[in-house]
Amino acid sequence: MTPLMGFTLVQLRYFLVTAECGSMTEASGELHIAQSAVSTAVNNLERDLHVQLFLRRRGRGLTLTPAGERLRQHARELLARASEVEREARGDGGTISGPVTVGCFVTLAPYYLPPLFSQCTDRYPGIEINVVEGETDQLVQALGAGRIDFALTYDIGLSAELNLRSETIAPAPAYVIVPAGHPLAGQGTVELAELSAEPLVLLDLPHSRDYFRSLVAATGVAPDVRYRTRSYETVRSLVARGLGYSVLNQRPATSQTYGGGEIAELELRDGSPPLKVKLASLADMTQTTRARAVMDLLREIAARPARA
Structure with missing residues (x-):
């Protein structure tokens, strides 16, 4: 018999929002629930997992522990998967929908984002694309923190410290x-x-x-x-x-x-x-169906003939 998990998806969601906000007070406002409910959920999650997820310093907010950083990455992926399971159970699994957060190198944004938004609206109207623009170091940091699903960037400056999976989609001479x-x-x-x-x-x-x-x-x-x-x-x-x-x-x-x-x-x-335009993601992160759909659109855009 499969053992029951000792934590819930609600606890993971409250933890994830708290991690992003860095404060239970701000998390409660984001979630529109009482702060005590957030605090109880996080405390119970730490108890169920037998780990400390946050360092609590008076006047300095919350800081994730190494265990908390690891859980944030897995929780984000698990909640995305849970949403897909829910849609399948309701019988609308053929409709790809939900948020996808793309990290984009600042100078690539004007070339790739307009056609990406346009094509995504036509082909996958249920997908909501959020964009984090930045330089390579900022995008790598966002990948490691689980703030973006994947990054569109150049091949210069990609960190060797993170276990990244990268794919060249276009040359940039x-x-x-x-x-x-x-x-x-x-x-x-x-x-x-x-x-x-x-x-x-x-x-x-x-x-x-x-x-x-x-x-x-x-x-x-x-x-x-x-x-x-x-x-x-x-x-x-x-x-x-x-x-x-x-x-x-x-x-x-x-x-x-x-x-x-x-x-x-x-x-x-x-x-x-030439420089290489790449799609980069964490090697141990399984992309959601909607994230894979957005990545496919970027591959299509990159495959078009360059302006003469």
Whole structure:
């Protein structure tokens, strides 16, 4: 006979909300129940599992213990599975619905999220996509904390500390942008050595900055970084103003910039390996049906021919 579990899904839900809020008071407000009910559920869960889930420090809120961190990941997955079982039991298992939280690298968001939302609305109207935008380190941290189902990101900076499963869905070769009136603008291709004496406008994001600098440094000349910005479009606008050149990976559909100027794109002849756009998730996490559906949509979007 299968032994009965000593805890309930309600306890797991209250625990998960408390972990996200970092406070039982805030969790009770989020759940619209009395704080005593949250406290009792969490205390009973700790008793049933024979572990301490939170460190309780007066005036400093709640901090998850290592056991609590592990349970948060499993509880999130278990509750998602329970929702699927409920839908199957009601006979609406053919309808994919529910929330999916996607982590997205900031510079990939404008290219992948609009078609993702559009296609998901058409194909799976019951799926609610939530997005956490960030840089690689932030997305890896969100994966480890169980705040996102999976991440859409580049292959640079992926942590070796977490047991991650990653899949390449598209290449993202580097290319150069120069002002539309630049002497090299009409060439179509360029070697970075031809621009090494000119100022570089650097997309100043963690890991990305090192990648771009390394491409220029490979010519044998240290890059003259004159301007830095964390904004992709600001990089393009500065270049359009004639303030330097830059190296980027994703290609907007227009050569016009927010500032009103225009840039020209040049293919690189240096043979630099492209970055890889990846779907990354925890290796030991089984994705829900709806998360797998969203991942399939991203694969379809990535498989479309790149803009010429």
